[in-house]
Amino acid sequence: MRKSLSLLIFFYLNFANAQEQRYVTVDRTLSLMGSRFVITIVAESEATANKHIDEASAEITRIEKLISSWDENSETSLINKYAGIQPVKVNPELFGLIERSLKISAITDGAFDITYASMDKVWRFDGSMQYPPSEAEIKSSIAQVGYQHIILNKEKSTVFLENKGMKIGFGAIGKGYAADKTKALMLSKNVFAGIINASGDLTTWGRQASGEKWIIGISNPLDREKIFSWLPLDESSVATSGNYEKYVVFKGEKYSHIIDPRTGYPSKGINSVSVFSKSAELCDALATSVFIMGRETGLAFIDQLEGTEIIIVDSDHKIHKSKGIKFDEKR
Known part of the structure; x- marks a missing residue:
């Protein structure tokens, strides 16, 4: 994405x-x-x-x-680190961005999804691919993708990724x-x-x-x-x-x-x-x-x-x- x-x-x-x-x-x-x-x-x-x-x-x-998801000290990295383990309390600004992202996911039927960061990179566009990935590899690559598994608690300002291996990213x-x-x-x-x-x-x-x-x-x-x-x-x-x-x-x-x-x-x-x-x-x-x-x-x-x-x-x-x-x- x-x-x-x-x-x-x-x-x-x-x-x-x-x-x-x-x-x-x-x-x-x-x-x-x-x-x-x-x-x-x-x-x-x-x-x-x-x-x-x-x-x-x-x-x-x-x-x-x-x-940033590459800064291990960021709240985004903590959300990813504790996926499937526990909710993470975040500041209202990040909570609001995630909340709006989920609304866009809903109206686009998942075409936009910040959990795309969970995808295994079976496609490579650096010239190194000799053949396309198999259907099984592609299916496996999206196993942890799904915005529906982001649980928000507005009262506590927490974000929880339900499944281990899930990640969010804001590249899009x-x-x-x-x-x-x-x-x-x-x-x-x-x-x-x-x-x-x-x-x-x-x-x-x-x-x-x-x-x-x-x-x-x-x-x-x-x-x-x-x-x-x-x-x-x-x-x-x-x-x-x-x-x-x-x-x-x-x-x-x-x-x-x-x-x-x-x-x-x-x-x-x-x-x-x-x-x-x-x-x-x-x-x-x-x-x-x-x-x-x-x-x-x-x-x-x-x-x-x-x-x-x-x-x-x-x-x-x-x-x-x-x-x-x-x-x-x-x-």
Whole structure:
């Protein structure tokens, strides 16, 4: 269920308006949460913008320590350590993230599932696989997967994984969550505008220094130098999930690195998904979910969610979009 960026996102910056004389735009690229973050801040001065970027970086680092499953001292690691043994008391922030994750699992019928971390890695996408895993190996690989076995006690703020060997991980929602929390921090400090871009899972607020909306260009995955659409992001977010960088081919059939946690088999029929909504956390989770659901089910699902839109590129390289997406090819 891990994601890689397949649709490149470009920002259109317009400095024609006199308002830009009152503000400066500063961006910085950082390595955080094992990913490439680009933090862009629009502020009254370069010094102020850099101060806020430092604050944003510290917030992302704080969140990483909270949700990291590779930090043995994190609450997430303790939940995994005591799977099948006892509940673990966690702080309300982590409890809330897990609670929301379970709700997304329910509405996606398990296409999104933070217990995907329990899967045995029988599929490898590093070039070392000589043949696909057997049906028995695949079935065994998902034996401990199942969000229904996460038991929450809100009154005690505890999380319990019912079965030994179960694990949770936030690879399909964590960066979006970090982007949302960092944006909230910046808004609490009255930062004029900015972008938190977590390897393509991004959220925006305010306007460019020129006063115009942030504009993103979605490039064709087959030719990343060509943009097929420009879309405005106004206090909004976007996340992209794709299979261009990690896959294997056996007997002419392509197997994506995005695995359905319900079956253990790689998803098929879609090359990339981009989800647009107010919440980067929701975009992050739904991008992977729709990839697993498939084109028809995914489009029908998104069209039922208010304030959420989607662009899908299928395995035949055809573009599909939800009802609210209006392409602007001129920019």
